[in-house]
Amino acid sequence: MSGGRILGIYAVLYLIFLYAPIVLLPIFAFNDATIIAFPLSGFSTRWFEALWGNAALGDAVGNSLFIAAMTAILSTLLGICAARAGAMADFPGKSGILGFVMLPLVLPEIIIAVSLLIVLRQVLDMQLSNWTVIAAHTLLCTPFSIAILNGAFQNLDPSIEEGAMDLGESRWGAFCSVVLPLVMPGIVSSLLIAFTISLDEFIIAFFLTGSNPTMPVYIWGLLRFPQQLPVVMALGTILVALSIVLLAIAEFYRRRGLARAGLKDSGGFL
Amino acid sequence: MTALIQLRGINKYFGDYHALRDIDLEIKQGEFFSLLGPSGCGKTTLLRTIAGFEDPSAGTLSIDGRPMAGVPANKRPTNMVFQSYAIFPHLTVAENVGFGLRRDPRSKAEKAGAVKDALEMVGLGGYGARSAHALSGGQRQRVALARALILKPKVLLLDEPLSALDRKMRELMQVELMKLQRQVGITFILVTHDQEEALVMSDRVAVMFDGQIRQMDDPEAIYTRPRSREVAAFIGKMNFLPGTLHSSGEGVEADVAGLGRAMIPPDRVTPGLGSGPAVIGLRPESLAVLFEGETTTRRTVEGTVDEVVYYGDMTYYDVRIAGVDEPLNIAMKNLVGRDVLEVGTATRVAWDERSLVPLAP
Numbered sequence: 001m002s003g004g005r006i007l008g009i010y011a012v013l014y015l016i017f018l019y020a021p022i023v024l025l026p027i028f029a030f031n032d033a034t035i036i037a038f039p040l041s042g043f044s045t046r047w048f049e050a051l052w053g054n055a056a057l058g059d060a061v062g063n064s065l066f067i068a069a070m071t072a073i074l075s076t077l078l079g080i081c082a083a084r085a086g087a088m089a090d091f092p093g094k095s096g097i098l099g100f101v102m103l104p105l106v107l108p109e110i111i112i113a114v115s116l117l118i119v120l121r122q123v124l125d126m127q128l129s130n131w132t133v134i135a136a137h138t139l140l141c142t143p144f145s146i147a148i149l150n151g152a153f154q155n156l157d158p159s160i161e162e163g164a165m166d167l168g169e170s171r172w173g174a175f176c177s178v179v180l181p182l183v184m185p186g187i188v189s190s191l192l193i194a195f196t197i198s199l200d201e202f203i204i205a206f207f208l209t210g211s212n213p214t215m216p217v218y219i220w221g222l223l224r225f226p227q228q229l230p231v232v233m234a235l236g237t238i239l240v241a242l243s244i245v246l247l248a249i250a251e252f253y254r255r256r257g258l259a260r261a262g263l264k265d266s267g268g269f270l
Numbered sequence: 271m272t273a274l275i276q277l278r279g280i281n282k283y284f285g286d287y288h289a290l291r292d293i294d295l296e297i298k299q300g301e302f303f304s305l306l307g308p309s310g311c312g313k314t315t316l317l318r319t320i321a322g323f324e325d326p327s328a329g330t331l332s333i334d335g336r337p338m339a340g341v342p343a344n345k346r347p348t349n350m351v352f353q354s355y356a357i358f359p360h361l362t363v364a365e366n367v368g369f370g371l372r373r374d375p376r377s378k379a380e381k382a383g384a385v386k387d388a389l390e391m392v393g394l395g396g397y398g399a400r401s402a403h404a405l406s407g408g409q410r411q412r413v414a415l416a417r418a419l420i421l422k423p424k425v426l427l428l429d430e431p432l433s434a435l436d437r438k439m440r441e442l443m444q445v446e447l448m449k450l451q452r453q454v455g456i457t458f459i460l461v462t463h464d465q466e467e468a469l470v471m472s473d474r475v476a477v478m479f480d481g482q483i484r485q486m487d488d489p490e491a492i493y494t495r496p497r498s499r500e501v502a503a504f505i506g507k508m509n510f511l512p513g514t515l516h517s518s519g520e521g522v523e524a525d526v527a528g529l530g531r532a533m534i535p536p537d538r539v540t541p542g543l544g545s546g547p548a549v550i551g552l553r554p555e556s557l558a559v560l561f562e563g564e565t566t567t568r569r570t571v572e573g574t575v576d577e578v579v580y581y582g583d584m585t586y587y588d589v590r591i592a593g594v595d596e597p598l599n600i601a602m603k604n605l606v607g608r609d610v611l612e613v614g615t616a617t618r619v620a621w622d623e624r625s626l627v628p629l630a631p
Contacts, residue, residue, distance in 0.1 A: 163356030164324055165343045167370035167417065173344075177372075181360050 013100040029233040047234040071137040071198040072191045079145030087153035105143040128210035136204045141194035150225035152186025185253040192250035274299040280329035289315045291481040302451050304460045304468040307478035314463045317427050322346045349418035349429040354442045355410040357402045364398035370421045388416040408439050428460045462612035465505045477501045499629045502551050509598050513550040526550045530624040549629045554601035556625035559587050560618040568620040585610050
């Protein structure tokens with residue numbers, strides 16, 4: 001056998017290993033049986049209907065969407081500030097500070113979750129709510145936003161902003177009229193990715209939600225009831241589809257941004 | 271003519287780094303002025319100081335009699351053409367050129383007319399609707415020029431505007447820039463590291479080293495009467511011969527290694543340079559190799575051809591003469607019927623007292 005063929009087989013096995021579990025989600029979501037097992041017993045959409053009728057789930061989805069939207073906005077705003085400082089300003093200790101800002105990217109979530117719980121409850125004595133989850137998710141998502149926006153800002157010619165100022169704009173006016181439109185694809189991309197990360201984050205949300213759980217936490221609760229498993233599968237199917245759509249949109253905007261600035265693609269998330 | 275721009279004792283520090291040292295400068299209305307020097311000499315910092323992107327650490331700057339301290343870049347009567355051109359890639363050519371008119375109270379139609387005129391002035395009539403990121407280097411430069419000139423600044427600042435262009439395009443744009451400057455009558459300040467560019471285009475050139483202006487003169491004076499060895503070596507080619515100067519009532523006499531004694535013409539005497547050891551400069555084109563049988567009324571010295579570099583229109587010879595370590599570099603026009611000498615040929619080198627440039631060692 002030629003080396004190319006072995007590599008081909010390896011690639012196929014690799015993809016099956018990665019995606020087979022996810023492919024199972026829609027299969028059982030549309031299967032007309034309570035037990036998750038082959039052989040399949042027929043096509044049904046009743047699990048999706050059951051989802052629709054579940055008010056507690058509706059609340060959980062609402063919580064998650066609100067948290068994800070706020071997290072996306074906050075982490076993108078913070079990301080814009082950090083990326084702009086990194087690309088255009090010079091200050092003492094710059095590289096150290098920028099490296100430190102990226103640290104949550106590699107910090108185990110369980111550690112962030114436990115330490116935040118201690119800080120919020122013991123030190124600050126705050127009630128757990130959607131806002132505590134938003135704060136924690138912002139901490140988690142900001143490094144991702146910075147990474148994405150860094151690309152957008154570093155591709156920018158620094159004299160573009162000075163050029164606009166030279167032509168009569170104030171610093172803020174130059175930022176709004178020239179810099180912002182040019183980094184907009186990065187901003188959209190950052191919003192979508194932060195939204196996606198926050199939407200299906202479990203560990204931190206599990207520790208920090210108050211009385212009203214987020215969607216992943218609610219799903220975890222459902223797993224204790226075996227007859228609810230197909231409902232979870234249905235919900236999972238929707239989530240996977242949503243994630244793929246959001247990431248695809250994010251990547252579309254990132255590439256369009258590169259094309260607009262006339263630059264070569266140098267990696268990304270997809 | 272009065273000074274349009276006045277700089278008095280400008281100093282600039284970046285941390286401990288002394289980027290500009292005691293810059294005193296006056297630039298007249300309508301002048302084409304160049305700041306010339308190697309990279310890192312402070313010329314771009316000086317330009318950015320005039321534009322308002324850097325605040326001087328000390329000293330005063332005034333434009334048209336108005337002090338510029340505390341006046342930000344967007345309120346100064348200057349516009350800049352950036353080295354990268356800083357074209358806004360998300361806008362069309364016309365939107366780029368009209369960018370500075372956004373706060374202008376004139377009507378839309380009047381502004382559109384001004385944009386059209388500006389584009390025609392730089393030879394880009396009909397390009398208005400194009401997307402700016404699809405332009406070539408030369409076209410970007412024209413857009414940058416039109417965008418700055420449409421605001422009718424008192425001073426146009428150009429930061430190495432031709433360095434990104436290929437040689438042919440650069441030579442073309444040099445001529446166009448000069449024409450444009452005469453046409454609009456605006457003061458141009460050009461930053462360049464290319465001595466040829468500075469000599470060709472400018473009314474006056476300031477040569478900068480280490481954050482200081484070392485010499486400020488018209489191009490001809492900069493080239494033929496450099497006042498220091500650094501300037502002489504930076505502008506064109508120059509042979510340096512060790513020598514001694516003797517000042518007396520009759521003038522200054524030089525004893526030049528390899529060439530002998532010679533009177534220095536009065537207009538060549540560098541101010542402040544008295545008797546004592548010196549370096550004598552000689553441009554390659556002020557020397558000539560003599561071909562066999564050729565006679566001359568100029569002074570000559572025996573030598574041997576050490577190296578021949580053929581350039582097509584010119585041939586550069588390195589000729590060794592007795593008493594000097596370095597061979598003399600000599601530029602000869604390749605005239606019809608004139609052979610190129612071979613390496614090792616014994617020859618004579620012709621020179622004049624008039625072309626000697628005495629410099630501090």
